[in-house]
Amino acid sequence: xxxxxxxxxxxxxxxxxxxxxxxxxxxxxxxxxxxxxxxxxxxxxxxxxxxxxxxxxxxxxxxxxxxxxxxxxxxxxxxxxxxxxxxxxxxxxxxxxxxxxxxxxxxxxxxxxxxxxxxxxxxxxxxxxxxxxxxxxxxxxxxxxxxxxxxx
Numbered sequence: 507x508x509x510x511x512x513x514x515x516x517x518x519x520x521x522x523x524x525x526x527x528x529x530x531x532x533x534x535x536x537x538x539x540x541x542x543x544x545x546x547x548x549x550x551x552x553x554x555x556x557x558x559x560x561x562x563x564x565x566x567x568x569x570x571x572x573x574x575x576x577x578x579x580x581x582x583x584x585x586x587x588x589x590x591x592x593x594x595x596x597x598x599x600x601x602x603x604x605x606x607x608x609x610x611x612x613x614x615x616x617x618x619x620x621x622x623x624x625x626x627x628x629x630x631x632x633x634x635x636x637x638x639x640x641x642x643x644x645x646x647x648x649x650x651x652x653x654x655x656x657x658x
Contacts, residue, residue: 509567510544516560519643530559562647
């Protein structure tokens with residue numbers, strides 16, 4: 507996703523019209539449309555303002571994300587290269603031999619484990635219907651990787 511596509515996506519999830527977002531960051535709705543269509547690219551300072559108004563981590567707009575499983579594998583290869591002994595493929599015992607029994611080993615610190623536990627807790631709440639799709643998405647967008655929710 508481009509910066510503009512991400513901006514449009516989050517704005518729509520938040521249910522905020524372009525004119526409302528524009529007003530909150532003191533721009534025209536036309537300028538927001540230009541950013542969302544990638545006709546223009548917002549400066550870093552503006553991305554930080556947009557992130558604050560939309561309640562997401564500013565890194566959401568600039569971080570690259572895998573587009574498919576090939577990209578995920580390339581990312582894992584890169585992590586293995588850059589951080590040896592931190593990530594590697596593993597075969598899960600007692601599972602199918604058709605590839606479905608494969609996993610990824612991540613050697614992690616306590617902070618990473620805490621983040622994963624929070625994610626698992628939220629995912630379970632979403633799966634059992636305790637929270638909606640929108641609430642689960644909002645949690646992921648508002649969750650700062652330092653382990654704290656972003657101030658709105």
